[in-house]
Amino acid sequence: xxxxxxxxxxxxxxxxxxxxxxxxxxxxxxxxxxxxxxxxxxxxxxxxxxxxxxxxxxxxxxxxxxxxxxxxxxxxxxxxxxxxxxxxxxxxxxxxxxxxxxxxxxxxxxxxx
Amino acid sequence: xxxxxxxxxxxxxxxxxxxxxxxxxxxxxxxxxxxxxxxxxxxxxxxxxxxxxxxxxxxxxxxxxxxxxxxxxxxxxxxxxxxxxxxxxxxxxxxxxxxxxxxxxxxxxxxxxx
Numbered sequence: 001x002x003x004x005x006x007x008x009x010x011x012x013x014x015x016x017x018x019x020x021x022x023x024x025x026x027x028x029x030x031x032x033x034x035x036x037x038x039x040x041x042x043x044x045x046x047x048x049x050x051x052x053x054x055x056x057x058x059x060x061x062x063x064x065x066x067x068x069x070x071x072x073x074x075x076x077x078x079x080x081x082x083x084x085x086x087x088x089x090x091x092x093x094x095x096x097x098x099x100x101x102x103x104x105x106x107x108x109x110x111x112x113x
Numbered sequence: 114x115x116x117x118x119x120x121x122x123x124x125x126x127x128x129x130x131x132x133x134x135x136x137x138x139x140x141x142x143x144x145x146x147x148x149x150x151x152x153x154x155x156x157x158x159x160x161x162x163x164x165x166x167x168x169x170x171x172x173x174x175x176x177x178x179x180x181x182x183x184x185x186x187x188x189x190x191x192x193x194x195x196x197x198x199x200x201x202x203x204x205x206x207x208x209x210x211x212x213x214x215x216x217x218x219x220x221x222x223x224x225x226x227x
Binding site (some may be wrong): 031032033037042043044045046047050052058091093095096097098099100101102103105106 | 115148202211212213215219220221
């Protein structure tokens with residue numbers, strides 16, 4: 001069965017600095033994807049970035065990038081030039097059976113001015 | 114804005130009652146998922162529908178049921194509510210529900226059972 005582990009319950013970063021949020025996963029599927037979602041205090045789940053297991057390059061979406069290391073089964077989210085609006089919970093997820101998403105416990109990021 | 118809508122945004126009810134949560138997927142999406150987010154269980158998959166048919170069931174209680182209508186909107190029915198059912202309920206949608214597709218989430222319905 002698929003499993004997602006996020007070992008950092010909380011992180012803080014100074015505004016304009018970069019921050020890395022860790023995610024490790026476990027799966028026996030040869031083809032899979034990793035997703036990152038952001039959940040601000042208002043509650044909605046916002047899709048940030050996706051990495052496919054066969055993608056040759058690490059995914060990038062604006063200030064978000066994925067440091068995907070397949071051999072280590074890690075898919076860390078890197079946020080560059082942090083902004084106050086980046087303060088939120090961040091969830092790593094991957095599809096389980098029937099494409100349901102399996103989520104990690106999340107990391108709460110606080111951006112300080 | 115993900116394009117997925119959910120109503121109501123907040124719901125306060127009493128134990129033993131029944132409520133219905135409504136979800137409209139993004140235009141063109143055929144697959145709808147329901148998730149529950151609680152403090153002790155985290156984000157848990159409940160059920161998935163594809164084009165009106167149930168496709169997968171997760172940790173959904175027998176007191177809960179769902180359906181997807183011909184216009185593709187979906188409803189999640191929660192009955193005989195207990196205090197522990199208090200949670201944030203999300204609907205998500207994707208085009209056909211394949212493994213590499215992104216699921217886009219609605220804003221959620223925050224349910225409080227008193």
